[in-house]
Amino acid sequence: xxxxxxSASSDSSVSSSTSWxxxxxxxxxxxxxxxxxxxxxxxGGGLASNNEGPxxxxxxxxxVLFKYGPKSIQGQFGCPGLxxxxxxxxxxxxxxxxxVIFIGGLTDGFLATDYLEPLAVALDNEKWSLVQLLMxxxxxxxxxxxxxxxAMEIDQLISYLINKENSEGVVLLGHSTGCQxxxxxxxxxxxxxxxxxAAILQAPVSDREYRATLPETAAMIDLATxxxxxxxxxxxxxxxxxxxxxxxxxxxxxxxxMGDDDMFSSDLNEHQLRMRLGHMSSTPCQVIxxxxxxxxxxxxxxxxxxxxxxxxxxxxxKVEIEYGNHSLSNRVQxxxxxxxxxxxxxxxxxxxxxxx
Numbered sequence: 001x002x003x004x005x006x007s008a009s010s011d012s013s014v015s016s017s018t019s020w021x022x023x024x025x026x027x028x029x030x031x032x033x034x035x036x037x038x039x040x041x042x043x044g045g046g047l048a049s050n051n052e053g054p055x056x057x058x059x060x061x062x063x064v065l066f067k068y069g070p071k072s073i074q075g076q077f078g079c080p081g082l083x084x085x086x087x088x089x090x091x092x093x094x095x096x097x098x099x100v101i102f103i104g105g106l107t108d109g110f111l112a113t114d115y116l117e118p119l120a121v122a123l124d125n126e127k128w129s130l131v132q133l134l135m136x137x138x139x140x141x142x143x144x145x146x147x148x149x150x151a152m153e154i155d156q157l158i159s160y161l162i163n164k165e166n167s168e169g170v171v172l173l174g175h176s177t178g179c180q181x182x183x184x185x186x187x188x189x190x191x192x193x194x195x196x197x198a199a200i201l202q203a204p205v206s207d208r209e210y211r212a213t214l215p216e217t218a219a220m221i222d223l224a225t226x227x228x229x230x231x232x233x234x235x236x237x238x239x240x241x242x243x244x245x246x247x248x249x250x251x252x253x254x255x256x257x258m259g260d261d262d263m264f265s266s267d268l269n270e271h272q273l274r275m276r277l278g279h280m281s282s283t284p285c286q287v288i289x290x291x292x293x294x295x296x297x298x299x300x301x302x303x304x305x306x307x308x309x310x311x312x313x314x315x316x317x318k319v320e321i322e323y324g325n326h327s328l329s330n331r332v333q334x335x336x337x338x339x340x341x342x343x344x345x346x347x348x349x350x351x352x353x354x355x356x
Contacts, residue, residue: 054093054120063093068160088153093120094129097168101131105176109138114329115336122340133157143246147184154185158192169197171343179204180261187279198284198346203326206265207254210295216240221255224248266300273312281314284346290324
């Protein structure tokens, strides 16, 4: 089998009212029979049934590459006159009706963290698929995108999995800024968010506090603020602001106090944290915090911070990885074990009808 095969779906949209309604009806009528099948088999043939497993070799995943959103997204973000085309695609290992969706951070794309390979194997053993998605903000696209855009594309992916793959529910796994994507998506209360069984936040750290340690940040925040006041929020900042092209809006969102991306900063008070994270209390959550995260300034009390984050999210499960770095490349097995234990506990068990 090739290490990568592709799905040639030609649908331009998977979230029409007709397909979504049929998905709701199907979820209610077929729930009992589909749940019986989930524990004993894959969704019929495909990748999981050939016993080859999701990993062919080092950095070689077996799976299906598929398009989950519109054919292209042109000129929705970025400076006036800047036109670009982005194809939003995802890669799925395993052929199961339950999926863990990995959402990477800034500059991330496929194979973003070292724990994804062993995680794919561990999930396959539990009859779960791993889905890695490319959004318009992936790789160097984050500077001309937004949390709102990311949330829309996450919703499109879940809609695709429900309507095209007969999904019985998903768990969202965010790494770094991917954690902000999850928090923002769940705040939208989008229709497909009802299929989210649980959320895992791995390395939910403050972009603002890290960037405040860089010498150019203060002046660039002032510039971004001025540009936004002048109605130039979608214009690009000078190249000194960021390695990638970045709009004044996104720079302000990431770097300014109480910007849209400012969710995990240690200096936010209890009320501010609850305003940003309190809605997550309605979703089972796990927070995996690396105690040697290189993107958390030394002055931050990590233990106190993760305790506060879990508390305002209604008692989220806290996992502290001693000596772990930001991506947990030095604590891969601990990361996989924590994720699998949580998925097994919060996934199939107790999941009744997400449409009710």
